[in-house]
Amino acid sequence: xxxxxxxxxxxxxxxxxxxxxxxxxxxxxxxxxxxxxxxxxxxxxxxxxxxxxxxxxxxxxxxxxxxxxxxxxxxxxxxxxxxxxxxxxxxxxxxxxx
Amino acid sequence: xxxxxxxxxxxxxxxxxxxxxxxxxxxxxxxxxxxxxxxxxxxxxxxxxxxxxxxxxxxxxxxxxxxxxxxxxxxxxxxxxxxxxxxxxxxxxxxxxxxxxxxxxxxxxxxxxxxxxxxxxxxxxxxxxxxxxxxxxxxxxxxxxxxxxxxxxxxxxxxxxxxxxxxxxxxxxxxxxxxxxxxxxxxxxxxxxxxxxxxxxxxxxxxxxxxxxxxxxxxxxxxxxxxxxxxxxxxxxxxxxxxxxxxxxxxxxxxxxxxxxxxxxxxxxxxxxxxxxxxxxxxxxxxxxxxxxxxxxxxxxxxxxxxxxxxxxxxxxxxxxxxxxxxxxxxxxxxxxxxxxxxxxxxxxxxxxxxxxxxxxxxxxxxxxxxxxxxxxxxxxxxxxxxxxxxxxxxxxxxxxxxxxxxxxxxxxxxxxxxxxxxxxxxxxxxxxxxxxxxxxxxxxxxxxxxxxxxxxxxxxxxxxxxxxxxxxxxxxxxxxxxxxxxxxxxxxxxxxxxxxx
Numbered sequence: 044x045x046x047x048x049x050x051x052x053x054x055x056x057x058x059x060x061x062x063x064x065x066x067x068x069x070x071x072x073x074x075x076x077x078x079x080x081x082x083x084x085x086x087x088x089x090x091x092x093x094x095x096x097x098x099x100x101x102x103x104x105x106x107x108x109x110x111x112x113x114x115x116x117x118x119x120x121x122x123x124x125x126x127x128x129x130x131x132x133x134x135x136x137x138x139x140x141x
Numbered sequence: 142x143x144x145x146x147x148x149x150x151x152x153x154x155x156x157x158x159x160x161x162x163x164x165x166x167x168x169x170x171x172x173x174x175x176x177x178x179x180x181x182x183x184x185x186x187x188x189x190x191x192x193x194x195x196x197x198x199x200x201x202x203x204x205x206x207x208x209x210x211x212x213x214x215x216x217x218x219x220x221x222x223x224x225x226x227x228x229x230x231x232x233x234x235x236x237x238x239x240x241x242x243x244x245x246x247x248x249x250x251x252x253x254x255x256x257x258x259x260x261x262x263x264x265x266x267x268x269x270x271x272x273x274x275x276x277x278x279x280x281x282x283x284x285x286x287x288x289x290x291x292x293x294x295x296x297x298x299x300x301x302x303x304x305x306x307x308x309x310x311x312x313x314x315x316x317x318x319x320x321x322x323x324x325x326x327x328x329x330x331x332x333x334x335x336x337x338x339x340x341x342x343x344x345x346x347x348x349x350x351x352x353x354x355x356x357x358x359x360x361x362x363x364x365x366x367x368x369x370x371x372x373x374x375x376x377x378x379x380x381x382x383x384x385x386x387x388x389x390x391x392x393x394x395x396x397x398x399x400x401x402x403x404x405x406x407x408x409x410x411x412x413x414x415x416x417x418x419x420x421x422x423x424x425x426x427x428x429x430x431x432x433x434x435x436x437x438x439x440x441x442x443x444x445x446x447x448x449x450x451x452x453x454x455x456x457x458x459x460x461x462x463x464x465x466x467x468x469x470x471x472x473x474x475x476x477x478x479x480x481x482x483x484x485x486x487x488x489x490x491x492x493x494x495x496x497x498x499x500x501x502x503x504x505x506x507x508x509x510x511x512x513x514x515x516x517x518x519x520x521x522x523x524x525x526x527x528x529x530x531x532x533x534x535x536x537x538x539x540x541x542x543x544x545x546x547x548x549x550x551x552x553x554x555x556x557x558x559x560x561x562x563x564x565x566x567x568x569x570x571x572x573x574x575x576x577x578x579x580x581x582x583x584x585x586x587x588x589x590x591x592x593x594x595x596x597x598x599x600x601x602x603x604x605x606x607x608x609x610x611x612x613x614x615x616x617x618x619x620x621x622x623x624x625x626x627x628x629x630x631x632x633x634x635x636x637x638x639x640x641x642x643x
Contacts, residue, residue: 058436060238097231097441103449106209109173112180112194120190120198120307128304130189134240136289136300 046083047076148403152395153327155367155402161329162375163322163394164364165336169315169344170283171214172351172358176311177282178205178248178445183313185356189306197311199244205444207232211313212255212448214349215280216458218315219256221343221465222275229449230255232280232442240305241284249316251439254279255448261343263335264467265328266485273336274320285310321375329365329398334391337361341387342466354386361390365397367405376401377411381425384418393418396425473497477506490518492528495535502535504542512538516556520563537562540569548629549579580629584636590623591616591636605641613637 049072056063063071089095117130126133176183179196196203219226233251259275286309291301317340325332341359345352352358366378379401384393397416404411415428464472473493474484477500487496492513499509513528521528541555550558550573561572573579594616595602604612613634620633 054436058236058438097443098446100446102446103229105207105446106212107175107180107206109175109208109210110180111175111182114181114191115193115195115198117190120193123200130191131288131304131306132190132240134287134303134305136291136302137240 046079047072148407149396149399150402150406152399155398156327158370159367159376159398159402159405160323160370160372161325161394161398162366162368162378163319163325163329163333164378165317165319165322165333166362166364166380167317167337167340168283168360168362169218169317169340169350169352170358171211171313171315171349173208173210173214173313175208177208177211177280177313179311180206181311184308185351187308189304190308192308193310197243197307199242205248205442207445207448208313211280213458214313214347215255215278215315216450216455217347217349217462218317218344219259219278220455220459220462221347222256222259222261222278222317224256224259224275224278226450226455227253227255227257227448229253229447231447232445233439234442235281235437235439237437239284240303241287242310243285243307247281247284248442248445249281249439250279251441255450261336261339262467263332263339265331265335268481269328271325271328271332271335273322273332276318276320278315278317281314281316283309283312283314330391330395333363333394334387337390338387339466346463346466348463357385360385363390363393363397365394365401366411367398367401376405377413379411379414379416379425381416381418382428386420389418389420392423393425396423400425469493477510479506479510483510486514490514490528492518495529495533499535499538503539504535508542509538512541516559520560531563533559533563537569544569544573548632549573551580551627551629553626554578554580578627580627586624587620587628587633587636588640590620590628591633591640593623594619595637595640602641605637605643610643 049068052063052068052072052075056068121127121130121132124132171183173183175181176192176197179194181194181197182192184192196205216226230250230253232248234246235249235251236246238245254277256278257276259278261273261275263271263273265271285305285307287303287305289300289303319336322332337359341352341354344350344359350358354360361384363381363384364378365381366376368374368376379397381393381397384390401411412427412430414430416425417428418425470484470488470493477484477496479487487493487510490513496506496509496513499513500506504512512533517531517533518528521531524531537559541550541558544550544558545552545555554573555569558569558572558578561567561576562569566572567575597619598616601612601615605616616637617630617633620628621630
């Protein structure tokens with residue numbers, strides 16, 4: 044049984060700022076459910092004495108020294124900006140809640 | 142929805158019925174040379190978007206790299222807050238959509254902060270010590286800076302659009318979170334201020350942050366809730382954002398206590414929400430409700446590997462810890478022999494370092510305090526500057542003091558000389574020389590000035606002869622005038638006594 048309900052998907056879509064129609068929601072609820080179920084099968088083989096990991100290679104402490112490197116030019120920074128105003132990105136005013 | 146009343150209950154009345162519970166999240170910007178996950182400069186005040194790399198913009202295919210110095214600074218903060226340092230910890234993505242982060246997530250730490258379970262003993266003004274438990278201190282990155290255009294005065298309300306500068310995006314932050322603070326009672330606002338002041342002092346003392354609140358190097362979110370006196374179950378809390386001065390922290394906590402009490406007294410309940418602090422009106426307004434908007438879907442950052450701390454590494458860092466500010470204060474107070482109030486005033490004026498340096502340069506503790514808390518404080522106030530920002534050097538104080546001791550100048554002249562020093566005229570000795578300010582020690586000139594004064598004020602002379610010695614003060618004016626203020630008052634007094642045969 045899928046762990047993803049239609050309500051979950053509506054919630055996720057809103058969080059991800061993705062607009063989804065009814066048909067899409069129906070279709071994706073099923074598809075996402077299959078994916079979640081497939082991944083859940085991992086827990087069948089993972090025993091409690093194996094700590095969860097997010098990295099396949101046992102690698103720790105990869106650090107960078109605190110030395111300044113190359114930065115982008117203003118033109119490069121703003122190259123992909125949909126809109127800008129001299130040296131800054133221009134974005135629609137988005138209310139923080141309210 | 143929402144609260145619904147702008148009423149406040151008087152602070153003392155509120156505290157008769159309710160116990161406040163506090164909690165703080167303090168963000169500290171580290172002063173590393175580069176950002177947390179990129180080698181862009183970490184600098185304040187540069188032209189917009191000049192300190193930006195592809196990593197900071199979250200461009201596809203980039204790989205963040207962890208700044209080792211930032212990790213070490215974070216551990217230093219943890220150690221200074223008496224925390225346990227995690228043997229192993231990692232980074233996580235905190236997902237949200239807002240233009241201040243071009244990546245659509247903030248790289249932070251989630252369930253394995255680098256430091257946890259510490260405490261900080263906070264000394265209140267009267268010397269009472271209050272222990273604040275630290276839940277965690279974790280590493281993360283700062284967001285870019287939005288400037289809202291159109292609408293009223295840069296406020297987001299009514300803004301037409303926003304301009305974004307990503308120079309600050311990625312600057313290393315340590316977020317310090319307290320456990321709920323219970324039992325502060327009436328002293329809650331004072332404790333709030335003292336706590337944030339202590340954090341600021343510690344990170345400054347460690348040298349890991351510039352710790353300037355006016356630049357946002359140290360920022361505080363203050364959580365406040367009330368529960369009926371004697372209750373154990375906490376009330377609903379609000380989180381006041383944008384409280385970015387010590388005074389504001391104190392006022393915001395006080396305001397929220399008064400507001401919560403009013404809401405509760407009217408029979409309503411507190412809505413769990415963020416509040417915005419407004420310095421101009423010294424009040425908070427409703428922000429957004431805590432809701433599923435806070436569903437940040439944290440997950441482990443796949444691009445960064447875990448950090449493992451060895452005992453060796455931690456001890457090496459512990460050895461770098463400077464003397465804690467609270468212990469240093471205790472030591473200095475004992476060394477200098479100041480009374481409680483004298484020392485408190487010195488601390489509050491923020492001139493510990495200056496006085497310490499002045500004493501080290503050769504002045505006595507009393508002389509150092511006299512100058513820094515007296516004339517220099519007065520000049521700073523007149524110039525509307527911090528005392529330390531006035532630029533008086535310890536050497537200047539020592540030189541002025543030795544000129545006074547050598548009776549070359551008196552206190553009054555010394556204060557004038559200080560002003561000339563600040564005006565850039567040279568060292569005190571040079572100025573005394575150049576402006577011919579040395580006290581008149583010429584007995585002949587002094588004697589004549591005294592004679593003139595005695596001749597001009599026969600009634601005063603009668604009083605002095607009749608035993609009213611304090612009347613000598615009346616002769617001092619004309620003598621000082623005649624010598625342009627450069628006579629030594631003690632010597633003038635002696636001469637007067639001699640001349641009058643007393």
